[in-house]
Amino acid sequence: MEGRKQSATGQESEDFMKYFTKLDLSTAMNLTPEAMDVLLLSCGISSTRESLSKDEVRAIQHYLQQQSDGLSAQAQERLERTVEQYTVLVDTCSLLHYQFSAWMEHMLPILRRTGKQIVIPGSILREMGQLADKKPELAQPVRTATGWLNRLHREGLLAVYGGNSETFGDHQLLTAATQFHTKNRLLVVTQDKDLATDLMGLNQLSSVQGKKVLVLRINKYGYLSRFHPDAKQSGSSCSFFPPAPLVEDDQQILPLTQLPTTGDEVIGTSGTLILGDVLGQGGEGTIYDLGDGTVAKLYHPEKRTAARRDKLQLMVTAPIREQGICWPQELLCNTQGEFVGYRMPRAAGTSLQRCLLNQNSVQRYFPSGQRAELARLAVTILEKLQLLHRSGVLLGDINLNNILMVSPSEVWLVDCDSYQVGGYPCPVGKSPFLPPELLGKHLSQQLRTPGNEAFAVATLLFMLMLPGKAPYAQQGGDSMENAIREGNFPYPCGDNHGSGVPEGPWRYQWSHLPLYIKQYFHGTFQKEGRFYAEEKRLPVSTWLSVFRRYLELLETGALQERDEQSGKIYPNRLKEGGKQPRQVSQRRICQMCGEEFDLSQQEENFYRSKGFFLPQTCPRCRQLKRMMDQNSAGSQPA
Structure with missing residues (x-):
């Protein structure tokens, strides 16, 4: 019987390889569909194939191993040249x-x-x-x-x-x-x-x-x-806030003799501070200017609970000093030594809720009208989210009001005191950013998971690409919360035709997104999609790679060469299928494969505007280099 079981398992494995789809393989290797097409063409396999045979899978594995061996040899040569020229400390x-x-x-x-x-x-x-x-x-x-x-x-x-x-x-x-x-x-x-x-x-x-x-x-x-300036590599691989059991929500209100106001003193670990003008007021407290690029948030008397104080005490132990994150720096007390609030950097900018409110708002805050600005904004936000996630922090209450934009390359994350750290949960959150598994739950009594957070991140990105429109908003049908519960995503993708796309510019904007981005959104939001389950949702690191690639395609004009409207925030028609004529600036020889390749006028303008050298390798070799650097199977050389 044991032998028969093994044989059956082996047959199942062979059948699985026989019907291994292109999307299966690209997901397993963490490749975008475009990168997968490049890999297939390099292996002599048609990029239009959606299923791959056993022999084709083996051919891909053999090709990757050859590429890995070649890269290892190049890396060893570079190491030899470096050691010969430098003293190594x-x-x-x-x-x-x-x-x-x-x-x-x-x-x-x-x-x-x-x-x-x-x-x-x-x-x-x-x-x-x-x-x-x-x-x-x-x-x-x-x-x-x-x-x-x-x-x-x-x-x-x-x-x-x-x-x-x-x-x-x-x-x-x-x-x-x-x-x-x-x-x-x-x-x-x-x-x-x-x-x-x-x-x-x-x-x-x-x-x-x-x-x-x-x-x-x-x-x-x-x-x-x-070291790359945008890599956000940390000096330590340790999280500031490792997972911890849920901390009981202690709603005991702390005693208060006096709540300071403008002109009064507050005491922090850095010394005595004088409260300046009121900058804002909300349901939790009041924000005062401190005159040095920081502000004080003082809680209303009924919001000064033991749990809030203890959570903030934990947060200030983490040295998160990233520009654009209003992380608590120190706790503040009145002159009687009673906890009243905390100090944080002063934010700037306009909430994304206002920036994306309607087409007039989008045109005001993104005056170029170019989609590259939205892609740049997505990358900027994702970089900050990645830093927080690597520190063990989950935002929990991701929404358009908690992110302020100065420009697409400068944003501020605010209301950080609600973030989930250690065993202290994020007690708030709202649709459309709550995943189906959290709808109707008491958020103050439940710790979020990375999968919960991944749903909110995907929703935020969708609302940047289709400005202000939530992924489950649709024409007719159920309420948004019911659509979220049922995984009823209205937008088409491949053989999934969808229904109920809202009236307005949304169908055009969706049409002009690259196929691989549509697949990631569809797989996340459509029930039974590849990334729909909580534990399968895409992490920030994957989205960051996806949108950096999208930004590059927009900035170099590669997408606009296929359809000029693909570079616009508000295209006025559906995407056209065929490529548009390229304006070739010059023909070059690839330094890797020796083949000729054309450099378009748009590409040359982009490289020169950034002060970059013109590319020495063809697009396929550049894509392969990126792919092999990140995704080589078994590529840790002995």
Whole structure:
């Protein structure tokens, strides 16, 4: 029987591969449909195929492995050239990186051949010992790093800078870098973005006459990568707010002798502050200007509960100091020492609710009328959401009133005191941003999940692409909440024709979205869609990749070449099928595949307006490079 079971399972697996669809494969590899088409064409498979045979799947796997091997060889060559030219200084966080061993496997033959040494500050040895004692989860990475350092020391490939007794940390590493780079071309390997910024700042110091400092990080393949300004890499992989049990909602109102007002003093950990003019007032409290780019939110007496105070006390322990996030900085008390509120950055801008209220509002706040502005706004918001999610924070009450826009590249997230942190839930939320599983629930008694949040994020993005229109709003039929409960999404996608699309510009706007974005929205909002279930909804990181690609297509004019109306916020007709004639600026030779490719006038204008070099590779090779960097199967080289 056991053998028969295994045989049946094997047959099921073969049948599954036989009927593996293009969408299945693109989802498994986290590829957009457009990137999937590029991959199929590169493997000699028609991009119009919707199902793939076993042999075609194997051909794709073989192609990816070949590409991975080629990229590994290129990465090793780059590593060799870098090590030959630079003195290599390594930080603690890189020594403890999960791919440090893989990096050392790649480095060791280079060090042996060149006789060069890796340099570490002497304090690191003591620091790692203390980390292993304080954090048991780091004991194994410390043992691994120590083993490699001992091996390098025995072979004469390790140099130790400074004494073991010196104070360790970023200061010593910065000191070492300052001294080394006056005489040597210095490469510092660190995972800490803040430290990397400080180190790269040495290149700007006129008081230090030295060579340029190169700062790289160990990547997931065991090679070195640059820090990117928009990557939001954190100095720590640890969440500020790990998951915790639900905290009981303590609604005990705290005693209050006096509630300060304009001209009165409030006390924080930073000292005494004077309340300025009232900037606003709401159901929870009053906002006062503090005159230094920050404001004080003082709660109404009946809103000063023990639970609110305790939650804010937890929030101020997290050093979230991101421009555009009104994160609590310190608790505030009156002169009697009684909790009255908190201090936060002063926000600017106009709520998205007003910006997207109607077509006149959209034309006022997005005067160019170009859809690239909406895509840029989506990317800006997603970058801030990703930072908060990586810190263990769920917003919970995502809505158009809680996001203020200064410009598509500058937004402010407000009402952060309602966010879910640790075991403290977000007690508020409303349709259309609540997923079906939360409708009718007491939100103050339930912790949100990443899947709950993902629904709200998808709704927000939909309302940016179809300005102000909720995904379940439809012509006739049920109420919006019933449509959410039933997963009744009105917009068509592929073979799903939909019904009830609202009257107005929405059908045209939907028509001009790229197919892959329509598939992601449809899969999220339509019942039984690929991403409909709570645990299958798309994370912010996926949406960020999707909208960065969309922004690139709009800014380079690639979509407008197919249909000029695709670049407009308000197209006046449905999308046309055929490509529009391209205005070719010049013909170039791809440096990767050697094939000729055309550069359109729109593309050239875009690159020159941004101060970028013109592309040296064809669109297909550029797409493959991005795809392989992010999605290579089994691409962590040994």
